[in-house]
Amino acid sequence: MKLVHIDSSILGDASSSRQLTLDVANAWRANQPDVVISYRDLAGDAVGQLTGFTLGANGTPAELRNAAQAHEAALSESVLNEFLAADALIIGAPMYNFSIPSQLKAWIDRVTVAGKTFRYGANGPEGLVGGKKVVIVSTAGGMHANQPTAAAHDDYLKFVLGFVGITDITVIHAHGLNMGPQAREAAFISARKQIDALFETVNA
Numbered sequence: 001m002k003l004v005h006i007d008s009s010i011l012g013d014a015s016s017s018r019q020l021t022l023d024v025a026n027a028w029r030a031n032q033p034d035v036v037i038s039y040r041d042l043a044g045d046a047v048g049q050l051t052g053f054t055l056g057a058n059g060t061p062a063e064l065r066n067a068a069q070a071h072e073a074a075l076s077e078s079v080l081n082e083f084l085a086a087d088a089l090i091i092g093a094p095m096y097n098f099s100i101p102s103q104l105k106a107w108i109d110r111v112t113v114a115g116k117t118f119r120y121g122a123n124g125p126e127g128l129v130g131g132k133k134v135v136i137v138s139t140a141g142g143m144h145a146n147q148p149t150a151a152a153h154d155d156y157l158k159f160v161l162g163f164v165g166i167t168d169i170t171v172i173h174a175h176g177l178n179m180g181p182q183a184r185e186a187a188f189i190s191a192r193k194q195i196d197a198l199f200e201t202v203n204a
Helices: 016-031 052-059 067-085 102-111 154-163 181-198
Strands: 002-007 036-041 088-094 118-121 124-127 133-139 168-174
Touching: 002 016, 002 067, 016 036, 016 088, 016 133, 016 168, 016 181, 036 067, 052 067, 067 102, 088 154, 124 154, 133 154, 154 168, 168 181
Parallel strands: 002 036, 002 088, 088 133, 133 168
Antiparallel strands: 118 124
């Protein structure tokens, strides 16, 4: 199994989502020792926002690209191919201003590609990358799980993943992290119980 572990928090070692995505990755490795995990840090090694230059570079034949276009097209290809090859993904998704980090949105724009991960047919859009499992680690300072305020956060991620055909999605919530020490501790305890539950069926 190929697993891609993605972090998007800008907070480095102080990040709650990074701590919890690592917990998920470690639990996965403990339960499936043969898993091959690749890691992508979207804050430390940003893929860059989608631009007209990006689209132009991707659409230019390889032999006609200049050095800058070749670099940009190679980045797009690398991110997309990593996504296509993955059997499963862990996505760290802290909430920033009621939405996902811009770094994570930039990654989504690189992997949501017509003809590669979705297509339009007579019956509308069709996802082309079903069969993958995704675990989203959703963190937030307030309480937003299953609330209208999750529309551009959890709900958006589930929608866009579903758009490309991925339906096996688990969301690990650690919300209320800025609502005091007790709430923070409770959020971590709850999240780690959710992580343990991911593999209960495997161990049963």
